[in-house]
Amino acid sequence: MGLRFALAGGREGWVRALLTGVGVGLGVALLLLTAALPGVLTERDRREEARLDWPFSTEVVPQADDTLLIARTDTEFRDQDIRGRLLEAEGPQAPLPPGLSEFPAVGEMIVSPALKDLLASDDTGLLRERLPHDITGTIGEQGLIGSQELAYYAGGAGLAGEINSSAVRLDTFGTPAGQASEEENDPVLMLLVLVVFVVLLTPVAVFIATAVRFGGERRDRRLAALRLVGSDAAATRRIAAGEALAGSLLGLVLGTVFFLIGREVAASVEIFHISVFPSYLNPSPLLALLVAVAVPAAAVLVTLLAMRGVVIEPLGVVRTARPARRRLWWRLLPPLAGVVMLYPMVGQGRENGEFNEYLVAGGVLLLLIGITALLPWIVEAVVSQLGKGSVSWQLAVRRLQLSSGAAARMVNGIAVAVAGAIALQMLFAGVEGDYTEDTGLDVSLAQAQVSLPDGQELAPAADRLAHTKGVSKVYALSYGYVAERPWEKQEPGEVAVVTVADCATLRTVAEFPSCEDGDVFAVSGAEYDTGTAVLNRPGRDLHFEVSDPSTASGYGKGFRWAVPGGVKQARSIPDPASHERGGFLLTPGAVPAGMAAMLSAELYLEVDDSVPYAMEHVRNTAAAIDPLTDTVRWTALKRSSSYDTIRTGLFVGAACVLLLIGVSLLVSQLEQLRERRKLLSALVAFGTRRRTLSLSVLWQTAVPIGLGLLLAAAVGVALGAVLLRMTGTSVRVDWASLFQMTGVGAGVVLAVTLLSLPPLLRMMRPDGLRTE
Structure with missing residues (x-):
């Protein structure tokens, strides 16, 4: 009978079932997307591995018909x-x-x-x-x-x-068998992944639980009519469960449709430089089955729990009288239990093994679910003290006093999402320093580096780059390695680097009193240089390193260079790339014939970022010099790729959850307006201004969302502090992220409220009182 009420109850029943189905369907679509994520990551890794084109072995593959x-x-x-x-x-x-x-x-x-x-x-x-x-x-x-x-x-x-x-x-693409590297799991990164999943999925579950209660007041009035014609309390609960089951089953169907549509749309979307093919998005059969079973079961359970607080009698619903005040003590138990579950891992850090995933997931989940238990009590306690004000304010306050539970339910999801986001931002900000390192690059001197392939002449390349749009200055140098014995004998002995550049560029790598073309310097003070003092003997023949993969040793016959007399002294300083160069410094006039072919060339560029697309012009010039030229834009800081991947995953997931939040809130708002259509029409018929009613609807949204965001900020900071203590990191509130996340939540609610104004204006007509 409950299924028939939902699916064959005329237009009213269909609209109610459709709203419930859309709300549940949006959550189901996101759950199916989550169930597909393991397959997405696995397939991306498989394809990346299948096209690997860099050998893991140092052995050179010999030329053949299959190379x-x-x-x-x-x-x-x-x-x-x-x-x-x-x-x-x-x-x-x-x-x-x-x-x-x-x-x-x-x-x-x-x-x-x-x-x-x-x-x-x-x-x-x-x-x-x-x-x-x-x-x-x-x-x-x-x-x-x-x-x-x-x-x-x-x-x-x-x-x-x-x-x-x-x-x-x-002779083949992909990782050779047995050579795939296995990275050691970082406990803190694993904690981040686990918390991200819990934080992103909890609001989805809250929204599904809210969606199955759409039309709750009218449903209870229908059940009272059934009691009048002879239905007992148990039958009434079964009928209500049947109605909820119908909405959830419709939601499963709509959610599958939404997911399939989103699966096809995904091919044309890129979020934070991540894109997928539709074939990637195949949910795990086991996880999809779990969603198909859990959603209807949760719908029935939520409905039965909601009915415990409502007495449905033949003559009406005893909810229209003043309800008993909500009790606080049991509402504090879920967040306290969450803290108890997380407390044993405080101070564990990454040195004491992996975090217990069950305690982490359970603790974070209970803290976030605690918001949904505390918010109705807070809203009721606050609105009961509100009173005097404008007509719109009084209308809103009275409505909130009569149905504070419905108001709290509408903002539960956004509060849970904001609290989770604040906690994650605190955790990410706290551990970011562990996964960020200083590159050591002197970005005040140069902002880009160009490395030429072996054999390219340095001077013409430097001249072309110097005349490139957006390039202010070029520091050009070339370098090679010399040893006291031939490299092909595999015992080269002491080794030193030879650097060739003009005097201005040499001053960026070493300190010396004077310099003119033709000078040669021996450098001291480099941290890892041990060969310069031994090799710096006038007339001594040194052997340049020459790679030759066709030989057994990997080296060919090298160019010989005799150390000249009158070598000056210089002291090493960090170059723009933060390297301390030892060995010998040569000005162009001191380079003998044949040496230039033994050297590798690098250029450091000072780039004027005020010139539009300056780096694009640099890359174009570098590619024109030689397609194999390597151009790198310098940055002062570098972050771990694993950390960046998790952070990107958070942003992608948060974008999807925010979209769900917005659409679900809009559906919830429209459902509440639909239930109050006759009341709004009556107020307009009595002469209430539309502006007054519109403001009252805004106040009805603003008050609970304000309270919800304050609670979310408090719980989010508390959860973030506990997670930071678990990682062994000092607690620091990221105020910028806190205000940012709170502002995003408020912005979503404001956008939903504005979108609901057109339907509200259509409902505020006296002819809405007409009935048949």
């Missing part, structure tokens, strides 16, 4: 990473990268669909200049880790001479 030469040409465009490779097949059996059906010829490239669209847009002329190859195809899905990934494979030539510097020879 391929490949060089990395990664770049960036407007803070977007672009994965690039040059390919040169050495035989008909050369392995194809995943996603390719043929090799591109020289001057051609095969690109990802997203890169093809980017290159076709009107404002990407700088990128087209950097990638001038003809597009002859697109990379298949198996060769990409995300639908919006920017990647290309271009045809290359002459890469054999770049082996062991910019290119490698492969």
